Amino acid sequence: MKNKVLTTTIATGLMAAGVLTTQNPANAKADxxxxxGNTSTNEVATQESDAKTIAQNNVNTAQxxxxxxxxxxxxxxxxxxxxxxxxxxxxxxxxxxxxxxxxAQSNVDKAQNNVNTAQNELTTAQENAKNATETNIQAAKDNxxxxxxxxxxxxxQSKQANNAVTEQTSxxxxAQxxxxxxKNNTFVAQNNVNExxxxxxGAKAAMNPANVxxxxxxxxxxxxxxxxxxQDVAKAQTDLDNAIAADATRQTNIDNAQKTVDTAxxxxxxxxxxxxxxxDQLNKYQGIKDAAQKEVDDLNDKLANVxxxxxxxxxxxxxxxxxxxxxxxxxxxxxxxxxxxxNDFMSSNTYKGNAADKDIVVDINHLTAxxxxxxxxxxxxxLNQVRNQLGLPKVIVTEGSLKLAKDVTDNYVSDNWDxxxxxxxxxxxxxxxxxxxxxxxxxxxxxxxxxxxxxxTMDDLKNILFTGIVSMxxxxxxxxLHAAGLLGVNFGDDINTGKEQYFSAGTSMFPIKxxxxxxxxxxxxxxxxxxxxxxSAKFSTTEVPGTSTEDLVTQLNTAKAKLSSAIDAFNKAKDxxxxxxxxxxxxxxELTTAQxxxxxxxxxxxxxxxxQKSLTDAQNKLAADTKINEDAQAKQKAALGDxxxxxxxxxxxxxxxxxxxxxxxDAQAKQKAAENNLSAEKAKLASLQQVANEKTQxxxxxxxxxxxxxxxxxxxxxxxxxxxxxxxxxxxxxxxLDPVENxxxxxxxxxxxxxxxxxDAQAxxxxxxxxxxxKLAIQxKAQTDLDNxxxxxxxxxxxxALEAQIAAQEKxxxxxxxxxxxxxxxxxxxxxxxxxxxVVDENGxxxxxxxxKNGQIIDNKGKVVSGLTINKAGxxxxxxxxxxxxxxxxxxxxxxxxxxxxxxxxVAGKTYVSTVVVPEKAEVNTLPQTGEKESKTTLxxxxxxxxxxxxxxxxxxxxxxx
Numbered sequence: 001m002k003n004k005v006l007t008t009t010i011a012t013g014l015m016a017a018g019v020l021t022t023q024n025p026a027n028a029k030a031d032x033x034x035x036x037g038n039t040s041t042n043e044v045a046t047q048e049s050d051a052k053t054i055a056q057n058n059v060n061t062a063q064x065x066x067x068x069x070x071x072x073x074x075x076x077x078x079x080x081x082x083x084x085x086x087x088x089x090x091x092x093x094x095x096x097x098x099x100x101x102x103x104a105q106s107n108v109d110k111a112q113n114n115v116n117t118a119q120n121e122l123t124t125a126q127e128n129a130k131n132a133t134e135t136n137i138q139a140a141k142d143n144x145x146x147x148x149x150x151x152x153x154x155x156x157q158s159k160q161a162n163n164a165v166t167e168q169t170s171x172x173x174x175a176q177x178x179x180x181x182x183k184n185n186t187f188v189a190q191n192n193v194n195e196x197x198x199x200x201x202g203a204k205a206a207m208n209p210a211n212v213x214x215x216x217x218x219x220x221x222x223x224x225x226x227x228x229x230x231q232d233v234a235k236a237q238t239d240l241d242n243a244i245a246a247d248a249t250r251q252t253n254i255d256n257a258q259k260t261v262d263t264a265x266x267x268x269x270x271x272x273x274x275x276x277x278x279x280d281q282l283n284k285y286q287g288i289k290d291a292a293q294k295e296v297d298d299l300n301d302k303l304a305n306v307x308x309x310x311x312x313x314x315x316x317x318x319x320x321x322x323x324x325x326x327x328x329x330x331x332x333x334x335x336x337x338x339x340x341x342x343n344d345f346m347s348s349n350t351y352k353g354n355a356a357d358k359d360i361v362v363d364i365n366h367l368t369a370x371x372x373x374x375x376x377x378x379x380x381x382x383l384n385q386v387r388n389q390l391g392l393p394k395v396i397v398t399e400g401s402l403k404l405a406k407d408v409t410d411n412y413v414s415d416n417w418d419x420x421x422x423x424x425x426x427x428x429x430x431x432x433x434x435x436x437x438x439x440x441x442x443x444x445x446x447x448x449x450x451x452x453x454x455x456x457t458m459d460d461l462k463n464i465l466f467t468g469i470v471s472m473x474x475x476x477x478x479x480x481l482h483a484a485g486l487l488g489v490n491f492g493d494d495i496n497t498g499k500e501q502y503f504s505a506g507t508s509m510f511p512i513k514x515x516x517x518x519x520x521x522x523x524x525x526x527x528x529x530x531x532x533x534x535x536s537a538k539f540s541t542t543e544v545p546g547t548s549t550e551d552l553v554t555q556l557n558t559a560k561a562k563l564s565s566a567i568d569a570f571n572k573a574k575d576x577x578x579x580x581x582x583x584x585x586x587x588x589x590e591l592t593t594a595q596x597x598x599x600x601x602x603x604x605x606x607x608x609x610x611x612q613k614s615l616t617d618a619q620n621k622l623a624a625d626t627k628i629n630e631d632a633q634a635k636q637k638a639a640l641g642d643x644x645x646x647x648x649x650x651x652x653x654x655x656x657x658x659x660x661x662x663x664x665x666d667a668q669a670k671q672k673a674a675e676n677n678l679s680a681e682k683a684k685l686a687s688l689q690q691v692a693n694e695k696t697q698x699x700x701x702x703x704x705x706x707x708x709x710x711x712x713x714x715x716x717x718x719x720x721x722x723x724x725x726x727x728x729x730x731x732x733x734x735x736x737l738d739p740v741e742n743x744x745x746x747x748x749x750x751x752x753x754x755x756x757x758x759x760d761a762q763a764x765x766x767x768x769x770x771x772x773x774x775k776l777a778i779q780x781k782a783q784t785d786l787d788n789x790x791x792x793x794x795x796x797x798x799x800x801a802l803e804a805q806i807a808a809q810e811k812x813x814x815x816x817x818x819x820x821x822x823x824x825x826x827x828x829x830x831x832x833x834x835x836x837x838x839v840v841d842e843n844g845x846x847x848x849x850x851x852x853k854n855g856q857i858i859d860n861k862g863k864v865v866s867g868l869t870i871n872k873a874g875x876x877x878x879x880x881x882x883x884x885x886x887x888x889x890x891x892x893x894x895x896x897x898x899x900x901x902x903x904x905x906x907v908a909g910k911t912y913v914s915t916v917v918v919p920e921k922a923e924v925n926t927l928p929q930t931g932e933k934e935s936k937t938t939l940x941x942x943x944x945x946x947x948x949x950x951x952x953x954x955x956x957x958x959x960x961x962x
Contacts, residue, residue: 052800055793062786069779076772083761083768090758097751104744111737118733122726128712129719140713147706154702155262158695165692166255168685175678177609181616182671188620189664192627196657199631203638203650212639219636222629229622236615243607250604257598264591266703271584273707278573278580281725285570288728291735292563298356299556305352306549307466309382309473311389312348316341318390321495324480338476345474351466357459364456364509364521365413366753368746371458372405372506373397377546379465379505379525383486386473390495392487395503395527397546400539404434405504405526408444412508412522420448420520435538442532445472445482447523454512454519461507464523472525485527502528502541562728569725631656823873831885832876839876841886 202215311317320338362371376397384394411426428438436443447468451460472482484491488498503526510520533539631653638649715722827833831842839850839857849860857865857876868876868884875883 052793052796055789055796058789059786059793062782062789066779066782066786069775069782073772073775073779076768076775080765080768080772083764087758087761087765090754090761094751094754094758097747097754101744101747101751104740104747107740108737108744111733111740114733115730115737118726118730122723122730125715125719125722125726128715129723132716132719137713137716140709140716144706144709144713147702147709151266151699151702151706154695154699155266158692158699159259159262161688161692161695165685165688168681168688172678172681172685173609175674175681177612179671179674179678180613182667182674184616184620186664186667186671188624189660189667191624192660193657193664195624195628195631196653196660199635199653200650200657202631202635203653215632215635215639219629219632222625222632225625226622226629229618229625232618233615233622236611236618240608240611240615243611247606247608250601250606253601253604254598257594257601260594261591261598264587264594266699267587268584268591269703270707271580271587274710275577275580275584277711278577282570282573282577284729285566285573285725288725288732289563289566289570291732292559292566292728295559296556296563298354299552299559301354301356303549303552303556305354306552307352307378307382307462309349309385309470311345311386313341314389314391317345318495320476321480321483324476325484325489326492326494334476342474342476346470349470349474351463353459353463357462358457360458362456362458362461363746363750364454364461364507365409366746366750367406367409367507368742369402369406370742372402372409372504373544374458375461375465375506376402376405376504377544378462379469380503381546382466382469383503383525386469387487387498390487390498392496392498393500395488395501396541397504397544398502398540399542399544400434401502401504401526401528402544404430404436404443404528404539405506405524407433408526409506409508409524412524416511417508418510418513418520422446433538435533435535436528437532437534443526443528445485445525445527447471449521449523450518451521452518454509456507456509456521460521461523464507464521465505465525468523468525486525488527488529499529502530502539565724566728569721572721627656820873827871827873827875827883830875831883831888833883834870834874834876843886 316337320341323333323335323338367375380395380397387394407430408423408427411430412423415423415426417423417426422441422444424441427441427444431438431443445468447464449464449467469486472479472486475482483489484493487495488501489495490497505526506524508522508524510522512519528539533541634649634652638645824833828840828844829842832839832847833842834840834852835846837852839847839852841847850865851858852870855870857868857870859865867879871877871881871883877883
């Protein structure tokens with residue numbers, strides 16, 4: 001409402017300013033101007049003055065309005081920027097909280113999956129336990145035996161298939177050798193054709209008597225080569241026999257090594273799976289044992305660090321309390337003994353934290369219901385220890401007191417509380433909502449604690465609350481008011497009057513400020529007396545039970561029993577895992593050795609193929625060389641024989657060529673057949689390899705079936721142990737699920753609250769934006785009004801300036817005219833001057849032969865008279881700027897016409913030199929006349945030039961600048 005009123009006031013002021021700025025300044029005071037007759041100068045001036053005053057007042061008013069609207073706009077902009085900053089902060093908080101919710105959901109999902117997995121394992125284990133009869137166990141053993149036989153059968157079939165592949169591989173190799181041999185035979189046949197052709201050519205040549213000796217030499221050489229080839233064939237045959245024997249041994253070694261490798265691989269595969277299962281089982285029992293150990297450790301830690309508050313001397317404490325609290329004047333009976341006792345009390349009671357609480361991170365401003373409950377029961381236990389020692393009734397934690405704690409601390413947070421005092425309004429609101437007496441702080445005692453980190457753990461909060469109770473119970477001075485509140489003692493009463501109360505505790509934290517080095521955290525204690533409950537329907541007195549030390553001991557004993565069982569199961573799993581790992585290591589070592597032996601056997605080179613090729617090559621060479629020798633011997637015989645014999649050799653050579661050509665054709669056909677056979681053998685090999693691969697898969701499937709049978713047998717034989725492990729795992733998983741679900745609920749609640757904060761912040765931005773836009777529109781209007789008033793005022797100033805300028809120009813013009821008239825009069829009085837287009841002297845007589853044209857003096861020949869000019873006053877002046885007159889001219893005309901000597905004169909340190917020519921005859925007062933001879937006119941010009949020089953000679957002055 002306040003902002004609305006301010007806006008209306010500003011708008012009204014602007015409207016008034018707008019009325020003023022729309023007035024014509026000339027009419028602004030129209031009511032003071034007479035309606036008839038002429039307006040006097042004073043009246044006009046008054047009107048103008050009033051108009052300017054009004055315009056200036058309008059400007060001032062508009063400026064004031066603009067300044068105010070600018071301030072309002074700036075304030076609105078500040079509010080808008082702050083709202084936007086709040087929105088950004090709220091958005092950031094929502095985004096961050098959304099991430100936390102996502103993480104929490106992920107943790108819940110993971111924990112739920114663990115529960116589901118554990119439940120499935122338990123169901124399976126229970127089913128196995130149910131089925132773990134002697135009959136089923138024996139059936140499982142029989143199944144294992146059957147599957148083991150299936151594995152052996154599959155391995156045998158796989159071996160047979162692989163042997164078939166090996167055999168077919170050998171056939172493919174043989175077919176390949178046949179192809180290679182056929183190709184070689186074709187090559188040899190082609191060479192035989194070539195050699196036969198050469199023989200034909202040789203036989204023809206042998207018929208020439210000149211070639212006889214060469215033929216004889218060739219025959220001898222061919223015979224020697226045949227003998228050597230026979231020796232090479234015999235050696236190659238021996239090498240082939242040896243190679244066949246060596247390759248047979250090699251293949252036997254490879255087969256044996258491969259069998260060993262296959263067996264070793266099977267052993268490794270089985271033992272690897274067994275070892276992994278044992279390791280998984282070990283890890284499972286390790287987790288169960290660790291969880292049980294942590295539970296025992298946490299309980300031991302809690303029991304070892306149970307916080308207590310001890311009053312060493314109850315009588316001394318009561319005296320100290322009453323000395324300060326019950327006197328007519330607070331502290332009137334206070335003694336140093338009282339102070340010393342309380343100091344000793346506080347120093348002897350210190351907080352003890354435990355590891356479990358230190359691991360629980362909490363949001364101090366948004367504690368969950370369980371966290372408020374835990375802190376309240378912790379604080380109530382401490383307070384009841386004190387009350388028990390003092391003989392006072394206990395405090396009771398109830399459902400209503402816990403709700404009060406949450407409502408009050410929520411109000412501290414929502415009120416952005418940052419004062420070292422009680423939020424009485426927030427306490428009263430919560431009291432009203434919970435059906436309690438309102439009107440003041442009747443319930444809360446609070447402690448303030450500074451820290452350098454806003455992060456808090458459950459241990460931090462318990463430490464604050466412990467310190468709060470000790471310092472309030474044992475702090476002298478005004479702290480006794482807190483002690484009375486905690487002990488249920490009414491104002492001014494004896495300590496023994498303390499009464500039973502409903503109790504709870506909570507925490508909150510001051511808002512974090514920029515550049516603040518520390519944060520302030522609060523611990524809140526709430527005591528509700530029964531007579532302060534107005535509406536019992538709104539405040540539940542149902543007691544919330546706590547965990548006693550005896551309860552912790554019972555929990556510890558149960559946890560120790562679970563730990564013992566878990567350790568026993570873990571040790572058994574550990575032994576089984578150790579055996580499985582040892583077996584796996586042994587089988588892996590045997591596999592490595594077997595693979596090394598197989599590699600060594602395979603690396604032994606195959607010799608038969610090379611030896612066979614060497615024998616074949618030697619045999620082919622022998623055959624070819626034998627043919628060459630036969631041809632050579634025949635050629636020799638022919639060469640030594642008669643022509644008939646030679647012709648016979650030639651005929652035989654031609655016959656041999658035809659035979660060789662036929663042999664080449666046969667070899668090419670055999671090569672084609674060998675290649676076709678090789679393709680067929682390769683196709684058969686591929687088919688056998690497919691079968692071998694299938695058999696290998698059958699071995700793996702049989703092994704899987706065997707492993708499954710063994711696992712089922714183990715599950716039946718170990719059913720009780722596995723059920724117990726599954727139950728423990730499920731319990732642990734369920735226990736782990738509860739806190740993460742609580743965290744998820746808490747994080748979702750925080751997210752919901754933050755989303756509402758974001759919605760509120762967005763609404764604030766919209767409101768602030770609207771307010772800013774309105775203020776900016778008002779400012780724009782005010783600026784326009786100011787601009788308009790300034791224009792009106794400036795128009796008045798411009799008019800005044802223009803009138804002043806015109807007046808000044810008029811005055812200057814009048815003065816210039818006056819001065820020009822004076823100078824003209826003076827010029828007419830002093831000497832030669834211009835009158836129209838004539839030159840007249842100081843007596844008004846016209847000078848002959850001179851006229852004025854275009855501002856210059858012209859002689860009767862139309863030439864400009866040199867040395868003379870006309871100044872502004874119309875005076876005829878020489879080069880020195882001095883006006884000439886009749887006397888100047890007459891004095892010079894009276895001088896004799898002679899050449900005067902050079903005259904010198906020093907003026908101001910400078911020497912001026914001039915030569916003066918004077919006329920020989922001259923008449924007194926004779927001036928040039930119109931119509932005189934040229935010589936006389938020229939003489940006057942010379943005189944005037946000389947006159948100018950004399951003026952310069954005597955230093956009569958400088959030329960005046962106009």
